[in-house]
Amino acid sequence: MVTNTEPYTCNLDPDTKTRLEVYLYKDVKNVENIRQNIINGSWKCSVIKPSLIVNMFQVAVAANRAVLAEKSQTMITKTVYSELLYNLSLTKNISQSLSKFGIEKDDSILVCFLIDGNNDVSQEILKEIDGEQCPISSLNSFTNMKDVKSTYKLNNLKSEVCLLDIIVSKMVTKSFVNH
């Protein structure tokens, strides 16, 4: 089914010559199969829960740090795809980060590709997904603000501050600030 389903795209740090592409799906029927393909490393992409994402820029900031860490060989996790998930979370505990932002039984998913030059595997992988692709503009109907606030510790915030700003600022300082 093809509707107005352009992916979110963002050019990452120019030194990495990499582009991020993100697709949103709902009512996915083969989540367990997808999860296996991610775990065994046969799918070169990150699959994340949309419920903890308030804006695609949040994913771009995490992906950017992941590709830079890969380039400078300073990754904390094994692959650039798991590094993206790790960068989304505020904890330094790897398995907690991956289980929090990765998919479990959720039937809505975000599929993130890191495309540099000519290794674009996105179309091969996407055709294996048995679900309905949704426009990126509908992301907010998947966001669970209560979970976002507890994950990013935003419960006592003054209402004026912008959530996205504070989320990305906390993400990029997690290696040296205890949030």
Next chain:
Amino acid sequence: MSAELKILKQGAEAKLYICNYLGKPTLIKERFKKNYRHPDLDTSITKERIKNEARSIVRCKTAGVKTPALYLVDFERRRIYMEHFEHSITVKDFIINLKSTTNQGDMNTLDVYADLIGGTVRKMHENNIIHGDLTTSNMLLIEKDPSNIAENTKWLNHSNIELVIIDFGLSFIDTSVEDKGVDLYVLERALISTHNDYPNLFSRIFEAYKSYSKKNIKEIISKYEDVRARGRKRTMVG
């Protein structure tokens, strides 16, 4: 890919660039290498400064003080990538531009901003954030909702203006009352040297600082007065 960096400013500690990064207007603050330092020492000092700056920026956000959003902290390239407020004016330039008017309404606007500054500094101090370089160049005014008002009047429309605090390069986290007193004294000196045509500005800011919250205020005032007396003595001795 819009990769080109435009240099905005070269300061004593850092070079500032602007660019589009991850699709957003971004300001890059890059600290230079200091050749008079041993390279390892230089790297570790720079890393500490970058951490301090980023830590205080995030802490301010949690405290409800507006600061630039952080997009990347890069120790290797000695850079902080942050939100660039393209449509902003420093409080310094705002005050300097006021000179051309003597309108009473404009003076009331300055009072509104003085109160805002006082409350904001107090909020930082209540959260133990010591800025370390409180000057009117390190405060920006931005619009809450972007308007089409002409540049020379839009900054007077105070109900639509927010204060942003920047340049946390000398900041640190400390609970001591002394450091808060010094922070206030630094601000007073900066105002005297930059805005001597508004001699009451600091006292207006200080009043707002005091009335924002009563916690520890006596101790802070008394520390500030000690620091000020010592500063006086120093300037008299020369």
